[in-house]
Each structure stands twice: as structure tokens, then as C-alpha cells.
Amino acid sequence: MQESSKMLVIGNQTVYFKSSEEMNEIQDGTIDIIITSPPYNRGKHYSSDSKAE
Incomplete structure (x- = not known):
């Protein structure tokens, strides 16, 4: 797992934490x-x- 302040890479998936x-x-x-x-x-x-019912 590679991690930085703006993205997280797990396997072949990347999660970005920033503006589009x-x-x-x-x-x-x-x-x-x-x-x-x-x-x-x-x-x-x-x-x-x-209440939600």
C-alpha cells in the first residue's frame, strides 16, 4: 500500500483526496x-x- 497526503494506492486501485x-x-x-x-x-x-421508517 502506497500512501501520500492526496492519494492512497491499494493494488491497482487509487483513491484521491482532492478537488476534481x-x-x-x-x-x-x-x-x-x-x-x-x-x-x-x-x-x-x-x-x-x-423519523425514517
């Missing part, structure tokens, strides 16, 4: 999955008593 705007090293057609964590529903307030 800074990923010029990735070639077109080589991405299988993208996992993001943007601030969805920012500013949306939910009631504290609602």
Missing part, C-alpha cells in the same frame, strides 16, 4: 466510480422529531 479540478493526471475513460461529500441540503432545517 486538480486531477489532470487522470486519463479520460479511466474512472469507474466517484464518491463525493459536498454540502448537500445546506441551510435546510429538519424537525428534530422526524
Whole structure:
């Protein structure tokens, strides 16, 4: 396993921890999955008593 501050390589898989705007090293057609964590529903307030059933 190779590790740096911006990527993690395990076998033939690479996980990048940076903005997609800074990923010029990735070639077109080589991405299988993208996992993001943007601030969805920012500013949306939910009631504290609602439950998912």
C-alpha cells in the first residue's frame, strides 16, 4: 500500500483526496466510480422529531 497526503494506492486501485479540478493526471475513460461529500441540503432545517421508517 502506497500512501501520500492526496492519494492512497491499494493494488491497482487509487483513491484521491482532492478537488476534481486538480486531477489532470487522470486519463479520460479511466474512472469507474466517484464518491463525493459536498454540502448537500445546506441551510435546510429538519424537525428534530422526524423519523425514517
